[in-house]
Each structure stands twice: as C-alpha cells, then as structure tokens.
Amino acid sequence: xxxxxxxxxxxxxxxxxxxxxxxxxxxxxxxxxxxxxxxxxxxxxxxxxxxxxxxxxxxxxxxxxxxxxxxxxxxxxxxxxxxxxxxxxxxxxxxxxxxxxxxxxxxxxxxxxxxxxxxxxxxxxxxxxxxxxxxxxxxxxxxxxxxxxxxxxxxxxxxxxx
Numbered sequence: 001x002x003x004x005x006x007x008x009x010x011x012x013x014x015x016x017x018x019x020x021x022x023x024x025x026x027x028x029x030x031x032x033x034x035x036x037x038x039x040x041x042x043x044x045x046x047x048x049x050x051x052x053x054x055x056x057x058x059x060x061x062x063x064x065x066x067x068x069x070x071x072x073x074x075x076x077x078x079x080x081x082x083x084x085x086x087x088x089x090x091x092x093x094x095x096x097x098x099x100x101x102x103x104x105x106x107x108x109x110x111x112x113x114x115x116x117x118x119x120x121x122x123x124x125x126x127x128x129x130x131x132x133x134x135x136x137x138x139x140x141x142x143x144x145x146x147x148x149x150x151x152x153x154x155x156x157x158x159x160x161x162x
Contacts, residue, residue, distance in 0.1 A: 004054075007050075007162065008046075008054060008057065008058060011042045011043075011045070011046045011054075011058045012042075012058045012061045012062060014041075014042040015039040015040075015041075015042035015043060015058055015059075015061075015062035016039070016061075016062055016065050016066060018038040018039040018041060018042060019038065019039035019062060019065075019066035019070070020066070020069070020070070021038060022035060022036060022037075022038045022039065023066070023070045029135075029139075030135075031132055031135040031136065031139070032132065033078070033113065033116055033120075033132070033136060034135065034136065034139040035143070036143050036146060036147070037109065037112070037143050037147055038147070039062050039066065040086075040105075040108065040109075040112075040147050041147050041150055041151055041154070042058065042062070043055050043058055043059045043062070043083075043087075044090065044101065044104070044105055044108065044147060044148070044151045045151050045154060045155060045158075046058055047087070047090055047091065047094055047104075048094060048101060048104075048151070048155060049155065049158075049162070052087060052090075052091035052094075052095075055087060055090075055091070056083075056087050059083045059087060060080070060083070063076060063079045063080055063083055064076065066079075067079060074123065077119055077123070078116045078119050078120060079116075081115045081116060081118065081119035082111075082112035082113065082114075082115035082116040082119070083112065083115070084115060085111045085112065085114060085115035085118075086108040086109070086111045086112035086115060087108075088111075089107050089108060089111040090104050090105075090107060090108040090111075093107055100148070100152070101148045101151045101152040101155065102144070102145060102148030102149055102152060103148070104148065105144040105145070105147045105148025105151060106140070106141050106144030106145060106148060107144070108144060109139075109140035109141065109142075109143045109144030109147065110137055110140035110141060110144065111140075112140065113133075113136040113137060113139065113140040114133075114137075114140075116136075117129055117130060117132065117133060117136065
C-alpha cells in the first residue's frame with residue numbers, strides 16, 4: 001500500500017511539474033484551448049501501467065493543482081470535463097483493445113477536446129463554440145501523437161512495477 005501511494009505521488013508530482021513547464025511555454029495558435037498537454041503524459045503512463053482508477057485520481061489532482069495555481073475556475077471546469085471523457089475513452093481502449101499507446105493517446109486527445117467543447121457550449125449557452133472544433137480536433141490528433149510517442153518511449157525505459 002505504501003509503495004502504491006508513493007508511485008501515485010510520483011506520477012501526480014510529474015504531472016503537476018509538466019503542467020507547470022507547459023504553462024511557461026508561450027503557445028498561441030489563434031484558437032483557444034490548444035495545448036500540447038504534457039501533463040497527460042504522466043496520466044497515460046499511469047493508465048498503461050496501472051489502471052483507470054489510479055489514472056483518474058492523478059488526473060483530478062493534477063487538474064485541481066494546476067488550475068488553482070495557473071488557471072481559473074473555468075479552466076478547471078473545462079479540464080475536468082475533457083479529462084473525464086478522455087479517461088473513459090482511453091480506459092476502454094486500453095482495456096478492450098490492443099491499440100498502441102499512440103492510438104490511445106490520439107483518441108484521448110481528441111475526446112478531451114470534444115469534452116471541453118461540450119462544457120464550453122453549456123457554460124456559454126451557445127453552439128457557436130463548435131466553430132473551433134476542426135482546429136481542436138486536429139490539435140488533439142497532433143498532441144496525441146506526440147504524447148503517445150513520448151509515453152511509449154518512457155514506458156520502454158522504466159523498470160517493471162513502477
């Protein structure tokens with residue numbers, strides 16, 4: 001039990017640090033909500049090595065800490081909604097398919113952005129937000145490929161049981 005708590009703490013700390021590093025990188029492409037999602041690397045790795053429950057716990061901790069330090073209540077709401085949908089999709093794919101970490105990550109990136117769009121549409125009371133969908137879906141694919149590739153390489157290098 002102590003070892004599992006320590007591992008989850010390491011993953012949560014890694015996700016928070018990666019989220020902080022990402023907040024320092026100026027990244028503006030003209031569409032709100034587009035980010036690489038470096039913190040999701042720790043969550044995906046945890047999902048692949050452990051289970052969806054532990055990945056969800058670390059994801060929620062990461063979103064709350066990063067949101068309170070660098071964001072707002074709206075960013076927390078959007079991130080939680082995107083993360084919930086993303087974790088559901090990635091959890092199902094990792095459990096019931098032989099999809100690679102890259103494919104799982106792409107599905108997670110796209111579903112995260114869909115979740116954020118749905119939350120924004122509800123908050124704003126407008127469907128006009130869906131005009132951003134094409135750019136966000138492409139960004140989700142690109143970010144998913146990058147994060148999935150990094151996760152796969154880190155997973156190969158970590159010792160078993162971590």
